[in-house]
Amino acid sequence: MTNTLLEIAESISAETSGTSPEAYRRRLAARPGLMEAALGMARLMTHAREGSKRAMFELNEALTTSDLAQFASGAVIEREMLQNYDALPTQWPKFLTPTTLANFKPKYMSQLELGSQVFKDVPERTGYPMAQGPELEEYPIRGKKTGLLWGFSFEAQVNDDLEQLMLVPNQMPQMAIDTEDDRGLRLLINLETGALNTAFFNVGNGNIGTLELNATNLEAVLTSLRTKRDPKTGTIIPAGRLQLVVGYALEAQAERLLNVDRVQVSDGNGGFTFEPNPLRGKVDLVVNEKQLGESWIVMPKPGTARRSPFWFGRVRGFERPDFRYKADQGRAIGGGDIVVNQGSFDDDTIWYRGRHIMGVAHGDPTLTYGSDNSGA
Numbered sequence: 001m002t003n004t005l006l007e008i009a010e011s012i013s014a015e016t017s018g019t020s021p022e023a024y025r026r027r028l029a030a031r032p033g034l035m036e037a038a039l040g041m042a043r044l045m046t047h048a049r050e051g052s053k054r055a056m057f058e059l060n061e062a063l064t065t066s067d068l069a070q071f072a073s074g075a076v077i078e079r080e081m082l083q084n085y086d087a088l089p090t091q092w093p094k095f096l097t098p099t100t101l102a103n104f105k106p107k108y109m110s111q112l113e114l115g116s117q118v119f120k121d122v123p124e125r126t127g128y129p130m131a132q133g134p135e136l137e138e139y140p141i142r143g144k145k146t147g148l149l150w151g152f153s154f155e156a157q158v159n160d161d162l163e164q165l166m167l168v169p170n171q172m173p174q175m176a177i178d179t180e181d182d183r184g185l186r187l188l189i190n191l192e193t194g195a196l197n198t199a200f201f202n203v204g205n206g207n208i209g210t211l212e213l214n215a216t217n218l219e220a221v222l223t224s225l226r227t228k229r230d231p232k233t234g235t236i237i238p239a240g241r242l243q244l245v246v247g248y249a250l251e252a253q254a255e256r257l258l259n260v261d262r263v264q265v266s267d268g269n270g271g272f273t274f275e276p277n278p279l280r281g282k283v284d285l286v287v288n289e290k291q292l293g294e295s296w297i298v299m300p301k302p303g304t305a306r307r308s309p310f311w312f313g314r315v316r317g318f319e320r321p322d323f324r325y326k327a328d329q330g331r332a333i334g335g336g337d338i339v340v341n342q343g344s345f346d347d348d349t350i351w352y353r354g355r356h357i358m359g360v361a362h363g364d365p366t367l368t369y370g371s372d373n374s375g376a
Contacts, residue, residue: 088177092184094286095245096312097302099141101359106140109311109363141361143315146179147354154348172354176321180312183360185290187310188370194247194293200309200362201297201370210375213250213296215257215279221298221369222283228366239367240305243284244298247291250373254285254296294373307364318357326351 120129201208211217262274
């Protein structure tokens with residue numbers, strides 16, 4: 001649930017004594033009228049969005065005549081943008097395991113595998129036996145800086161200034177979310193065609209095929225993944241909670257396979273009988289809302305298996321996107337500041353910038369299978 005502009009404005013007062021950085025608290029405390037201005041600007045912005053022409057006029061006048069109104073409206077919009085970012089739906093958490101990165105240097109997701117070994121008996125006055133292994137596999141992931149500039153021309157401001165301004169709180173957060181999904185989902189598939197990413201799903205990794213999505217094939221894949229053996233100990237590798245990943249094209253077919261209570265089977269005499277559906281409750285159905293085509297994937301649900309196939313990293317201290325505008329409007333010839341919404345010194349454009357830092361990486365392919373659904 002998201003807060004209204006008025007609720008966002010009321011929350012600003014807590015920042016003069018809360019956990020925000022000390023310098024920022026001092027900046028807010030030095031503006032005693034900020035709380036009142038923020039509430040007033042929030043009311044005007046709300047009414048303007050509802051279509052009030054008077055509110056649009058008063059909002060425009062406030063932004064062009066009052067430094068405090070500009071600062072207050074900026075404080076409200078910034079918080080609304082971060083709130084919108086937190087509330088927007090995203091796809092990657094369905095498939096990628098999150099991790100925290102210390103900086104821009106590669107972080108190696110070291111998978112130290114001792115296998116499924118058990119303790120040995122230790123007779124009296126004898127030493128403990130040594131465990132076999134370990135085997136160390138490393139999957140590097142590093143944070144990368146992403147971002148975009150978004151400029152409103154002087155002409156656009158004159159024609160439709162405030163309506164353009166109202167777009168910013170929704171457009172920039174959506175861009176950040178779309179970037180996360182674009183980077184994360186491309187680990188699995190080609191977003192333009194829906195084809196499997198063959199850098200991960202390939203013959204070398206032993207996790208690609210052409211099986212059609214049906215009950216027999218899905219049972220075979222589930223059994224294969226759940227009975228994968230550790231090459232050192234020969235024991236089964238825990239697969240965690242498995243999930244079937246499809247796009248909208250196979251959603252109905254997958255629901256029929258997994259959700260029906262009873263299935264029809266041959267009785268061996270030319271007739272048939274009904275039995276409980278062996279797939280019901282055994283695997284989760286997850287729809288990738290950005291997946292085209294009929295490819296399907298079986299993989300562990302993030303956080304349920306030791307061997308994670310896909311990783312998503314955020315750099316510590318920069319977990320959320322950063323939104324700002326460029327204040328390069330210059331100064332008036334007669335002295336004094338020029339308000340930001342008068343545009344830049346060079347070309348009169350108001351420039352907004354969004355920055356988001358993240359990283360994605362492939363992990364262990366052992367407990368995954370992908371099919372293009374072209375076979376039998």
